[in-house]
Amino acid sequence: MLKSLDPSVVGNDATVDLQKEFEASNIDDVFEKLDRDLVGLKPIKTRIREIAALLLVDRLRRKFGISSETPTLHMNFTGNPGTGKTTVALRMAEILHRLGYVREGHLVSVTRDDLVGQYVGHTAPKTREVIKRAMGGVLFIDEAYYLYKPQNERDYGQESIEILLQCMENNRDDLVVILAGYKNKMDRFFDSNPGMRSRIAHHLDFPDYSPPELKAIAEIMLSGQNYRLSEGAASALEEYIPLRMKLPHFSNARSIRNALDRARLRQANRLFAGRGEKLTRLDLVTIEEQDIRGSRVFVEGKLDGDPADGAVS
Amino acid sequence: MMTNPGNKVTQGQFSFLPDLTDAQISAQIKYALKNNWAVSVEYSDDPHPRNTYWEMYGNPMFDLKDPAGILMEINACRKALPDMYIRVTAFDSSKGWEAPRMSFIVNRPPNEPGFRLLRQERDGRSQGYTIVPYATDRPEGERSSR
Numbered sequence: 001m002l003k004s005l006d007p008s009v010v011g012n013d014a015t016v017d018l019q020k021e022f023e024a025s026n027i028d029d030v031f032e033k034l035d036r037d038l039v040g041l042k043p044i045k046t047r048i049r050e051i052a053a054l055l056l057v058d059r060l061r062r063k064f065g066i067s068s069e070t071p072t073l074h075m076n077f078t079g080n081p082g083t084g085k086t087t088v089a090l091r092m093a094e095i096l097h098r099l100g101y102v103r104e105g106h107l108v109s110v111t112r113d114d115l116v117g118q119y120v121g122h123t124a125p126k127t128r129e130v131i132k133r134a135m136g137g138v139l140f141i142d143e144a145y146y147l148y149k150p151q152n153e154r155d156y157g158q159e160s161i162e163i164l165l166q167c168m169e170n171n172r173d174d175l176v177v178i179l180a181g182y183k184n185k186m187d188r189f190f191d192s193n194p195g196m197r198s199r200i201a202h203h204l205d206f207p208d209y210s211p212p213e214l215k216a217i218a219e220i221m222l223s224g225q226n227y228r229l230s231e232g233a234a235s236a237l238e239e240y241i242p243l244r245m246k247l248p249h250f251s252n253a254r255s256i257r258n259a260l261d262r263a264r265l266r267q268a269n270r271l272f273a274g275r276g277e278k279l280t281r282l283d284l285v286t287i288e289e290q291d292i293r294g295s296r297v298f299v300e301g302k303l304d305g306d307p308a309d310g311a312v313s
Numbered sequence: 314m315m316t317n318p319g320n321k322v323t324q325g326q327f328s329f330l331p332d333l334t335d336a337q338i339s340a341q342i343k344y345a346l347k348n349n350w351a352v353s354v355e356y357s358d359d360p361h362p363r364n365t366y367w368e369m370y371g372n373p374m375f376d377l378k379d380p381a382g383i384l385m386e387i388n389a390c391r392k393a394l395p396d397m398y399i400r401v402t403a404f405d406s407s408k409g410w411e412a413p414r415m416s417f418i419v420n421r422p423p424n425e426p427g428f429r430l431l432r433q434e435r436d437g438r439s440q441g442y443t444i445v446p447y448a449t450d451r452p453e454g455e456r457s458s459r
Contacts, residue, residue, distance in 0.1 A: 128385075131382070134382075136378050
């Protein structure tokens with residue numbers, strides 16, 4: 001739903017200025033923030049720019065009094081874990097709100113458990129409540145393929161899907177739905193629910209991050225928590241990332257975050273061990289090389305954490 | 314008669330105005346949500362002014378950000394119970410208030426017969442007055458005028 005602008009309509013011979021409209025809309029702000037805060041993700045940023053261009057052109061059309069239907073904005077995010085799907089969905093709610101496509105801009109994040117009931121008659125009210133809460137904003141359904149379980153004929157996921165489909169079609173002005181999950185599972189989900197696929201306008205794939213991108217993400221995470229890397233630590237991190245990527249259970253940005261948390265743990269213990277000396281602010285803020293090199297990924301070529309408790313680095 | 318054609322029950326806000334459109338109802342609900350009031354939908358077929366507690370249609374909705382969801386509930390209620398009075402109430406739970414702040418009727422039965430005025434003779438030619446809704450002449454469930 002688009003915000004209403006200047007109601008005066010110009011004549012058919014007048015000309016309108018796209019550049020002025022662009023500057024007036026503050027969309028550039030949104031793009032800059034996106035570029036700054038999120039590393040990589042080129043296909044997603046491109047798609048957001050395209051949607052913004054559509055909005056601007058639509059505004060110009062309204063100046064001539066030509067209105068058009070709200071475009072379908074439902075999206076599907078596919079990709080490996082830790083590639084930023086949930087983060088971008090959060091941002092998408094804010095971006096669409098700034099572009100004027102959604103009214104309130106809040107995000108309601110649900111999984112199958114929030115939508116599907118345990119007994120007959122339980123699913124419909126549950127799903128409807130979630131949809132009501134999400135109206136005016138974005139409904140983000142994580143692991144959407146779990147909604148449909150064909151092998152269990154008493155599963156109520158199908159009912160939830162029907163309600164969602166109806167809502168996605170009839171309340172396009174009020175609600176944007178974003179599904180997320182692994183690519184192969186989502187493909188299978190869409191194959192069995194062609195109605196769902198036809199309602200999704202934007203299928204976006206989140207590629208895995210490259211080592212330089214992961215390092216940049218690490219730096220953003222650290223500076224956000226007021227830490228910095230020493231030079232030795234920075235080069236140790238550059239060596240760490242490709243080594244970690246080869247080991248199992250690699251979750252992109254999440255694995256980086258875990259590694260940094262462990263480095264902070266080692267830093268704290270190192271400082272504690274030498275607690276006789278006085279510490280400066282720089283000591284507290286800097287992660288040294290040995291804090292990164294202490295990881296088992298370097299020492300033994302294995303993941304950090306006790307195999308018994310399943311913690312990964 | 315002339316001042317109130319159709320005998321519209323004048324209870325709650327906006328009751329002297331023509332029925333609110335969906336867009337106007339949305340705007341009012343938006344105001345209530347902005348003030349963090351809990352909005353709920355209630356129905357009844359007994360329009361007596363002392364009938365305070367109407368039946369609730371679903372739970373109060375206080376965690377919604379947008380009126381579209383509540384309008385969905387209102388329309389569902391209208392479809393399910395077209396012959397009832399349906400009203401929307403906004404409840405303020407902040408300290409010192411703990412009371413409904415807004416309440417307006419969004420649906421009326423097709424025929425509103427209104428109220429019967431009963432006069433009671435008391436001592437010394439004084440009169441006592443009571444009003445009784447015509448709707449309650451019939452038992453619950455049979456009050457639809459169709």
